[in-house]
Amino acid sequence: MIAVEARNLTKIYPGGVYGLRDVNLKIEEGEMVGILGPSGAGKTTLFRLINGALHPTSGRLKILGRTMSEISLNALRELRRKLAVIYQQHNVVPSLPVVYNVLMGSGGSLSLAQTVRLFFYLRKEEREEVFAVLRELGIEDKMYSRADELSGGQQQRVAVARAIISKPQLVLADEPIASVDPGTAIKVMETLRRLNSERGTTILVSLHQIDFALRYCSRLLVFSHGRLIYDGDPGGIRAIDLYQEDFDHVRCKGIGAQQSAETKI
Numbered sequence: 734m735i736a737v738e739a740r741n742l743t744k745i746y747p748g749g750v751y752g753l754r755d756v757n758l759k760i761e762e763g764e765m766v767g768i769l770g771p772s773g774a775g776k777t778t779l780f781r782l783i784n785g786a787l788h789p790t791s792g793r794l795k796i797l798g799r800t801m802s803e804i805s806l807n808a809l810r811e812l813r814r815k816l817a818v819i820y821q822q823h824n825v826v827p828s829l830p831v832v833y834n835v836l837m838g839s840g841g842s843l844s845l846a847q848t849v850r851l852f853f854y855l856r857k858e859e860r861e862e863v864f865a866v867l868r869e870l871g872i873e874d875k876m877y878s879r880a881d882e883l884s885g886g887q888q889q890r891v892a893v894a895r896a897i898i899s900k901p902q903l904v905l906a907d908e909p910i911a912s913v914d915p916g917t918a919i920k921v922m923e924t925l926r927r928l929n930s931e932r933g934t935t936i937l938v939s940l941h942q943i944d945f946a947l948r949y950c951s952r953l954l955v956f957s958h959g960r961l962i963y964d965g966d967p968g969g970i971r972a973i974d975l976y977q978e979d980f981d982h983v984r985c986k987g988i989g990a991q992q993s994a995e996t997k998i
């Protein structure tokens with residue numbers, strides 16, 4: 734199945750600011766895609782359109798077989814259960830222990846009864862599952878600590894655990910390693926990669942750290958001023974071009990052509 738398909742996707746914010754301009758792309762299930770671009774390029778706008786938080790101004794967007802412009806509220810709720818979003822600001826609940834943060838965030842799909850039950854009784858398999866995910870991220874010793882007793886990097890790992898415990902089909906990770914130390918960044922990216930390779934989860938991850946994008950992603954989408962200016966494998970683009978402030982000069986404009994570059998990285 735195709736995870737994400739955009740046709741002439743455009744988002745214009747009030748005031749006439751372009752979030753995205755005429756974007757065409759197709760992402761198959763099971764891909765791990767890095768989204769690059771300078772501040773204001775449109776990366777978050779793309780994520781917000783994909784999770785239905787924003788409506789396109791024009792164009793079409795299909796997510797996991799659903800056309801977003803035709804989706805009912807119920808179907809959107811259902812779709813969101815298959816999506817997990819990891820934000821740069823980890824959005825954990827400060828006063829709650831880590832274990833509840835992880836379990837309760839599972840796609841927002843818990844009913845009130847389930848939420849109440851969690852507070853009174855944690856099943857053994859739930860505890861084990863949370864422990865395993867936290868161990869993978871290196872914070873299993875924090876399982877019963879309040880989230881606000883954790884460092885920023887540890888809280889970010891809680892947010893990652895919360896996103897992946899629900900076994901999503903599609904993960905949207907919006908700058909998940911923006912404000913963490915290099916060791917944490919590696920743990921987060923390794924966890925996403927494992928999710929992708931072991932469960933076939935489609936991962937879209939926006940990054941400012943180009944070295945991480947080149948290392949972990951099999952495909953890169955590069956945005957500039959709302960336009961998709963490169964869509965291809967990491968080998969098709971010169972790393973040096975990605976380090977420039979303004980990506981407009983990126984030479985590989987063969988969108989979807991997967992062309993090879995004159996100079997490989």
Ligand SMILES: Nc1ncnc2c1ncn2[C@@H]1O[C@H](COP(=O)(O)OP(=O)(O)OP(=O)(O)O)[C@@H](O)[C@H]1O
Binds near residue numbers: 746748751770774779
């Ligand atoms: N709510 C909004 N109202 C008006 N303009 C907006 C809004 N949100 C984003 N924009 C504009 O849309 C463009 C794309 O913003 P977006 O947040 O998608 O960029 P980004 O690539 O995620 O940037 P960053 O790397 O800084 O997070 C920018 O010019 C931004 O100012």
